[in-house]
Amino acid sequence: MLIRKLGSIARLSDEEQQAIACLPIAVRPLPAAQDIVREGDRPSQCCLILDGWVCRYQLLGEGKRQIFSFHIPGDIPDLQSLHLPVMDHSVSTVTKATVGFIPHEAMLELTATYPGIAAILWRDTLVDGAIFREWMVGMGRRTATQAIAHLFCEMYAKLEAVGLATNHRYKLPVTQADLGDALGLSNVHVNRVLRELRERNLITLQGGWLEILNWAELTKLSEFDPMYLHMGRRAA
Template structure:
């Protein structure tokens, strides 16, 4: 595995690429996104350390999305040849890879539900809940707090909202005593209410050892 240090706002792979390797996020945050014909970006997921955001390229030879860094990242590149060999020799690892892509699909379905059926306030509340639970699962959250280096513009690109609208909703969440957001540091002040406002049920994340914030 080749490990590279990447700067923020740098593409790891681009839509249309035919990669011969997949990327494992070792540190930092990345997003998977598409660009419309008018040049607008739609983020379809955020990825954190431990994720392999382009694992599907092991079987789908042409990428239909791009992967870009949000923060400086350390990324490990694993040749597809090595991954295929691992899958042949270790069926349990192959099953784990398959499960990973199925969970990615489940997250995408939940995001689509948010985009189509939740109001802006609920969309942001739901995404904050998701990110805390996912980061808690990999040891990157402490109780109800974590570093969340996602800008308001990136929230907007993920949720179909303008930056101004995102700012307004975050201010409302603060005013309602649900969250505290200082720089990149997110503190959730009322977990139960935030879950309720976002309609958040972590089942779709399929975290078998999940210890939900209390």
């Protein structure tokens, strides 16, 4: 999954792919809602998502949660721990997940030996920053309908780029509470927006699968422009 993810950003040579494949990795299955690393931790390894969905979040007063981002197979959501020794947020599974833990020493050796891989990881980190900015605009200036529609478009573009979505349909395993925590909305408000999007024949959401029925109209409604994802070799 890491080779597929990095390969969607830039071309990897056979030697670079082999180096990634030889990384030492400890694979662990994890249940849903399981913290992988917590705010304040000093991790010595990075986590690579092999299956399932993961989120980054912080807990606020009275236990309120703010989700910063959702992550899919191929992502390394705590890559910053390579250079920032203390975690300033937590990383948790959203669904059942399979996670691979790669020692920092191995990642640092990989990036030192293969500067092309280091450049791709740096680019991926910069894209994370672009996604944070887009989410900030969404929570600050978009309507609830626009914000949810925009998130649906973003996740499709990311999943399609690594071969996990096609024909504007993908597995969406997050709950209404997760969407609310990501976009600063109540469960009631999220439910109302989902009903509106269905009634406008823009989406169907059934059995955990989201299908975008009218991609052009949904992107127009949400003002979704995939430029900020900097998809590289793959068009959104």
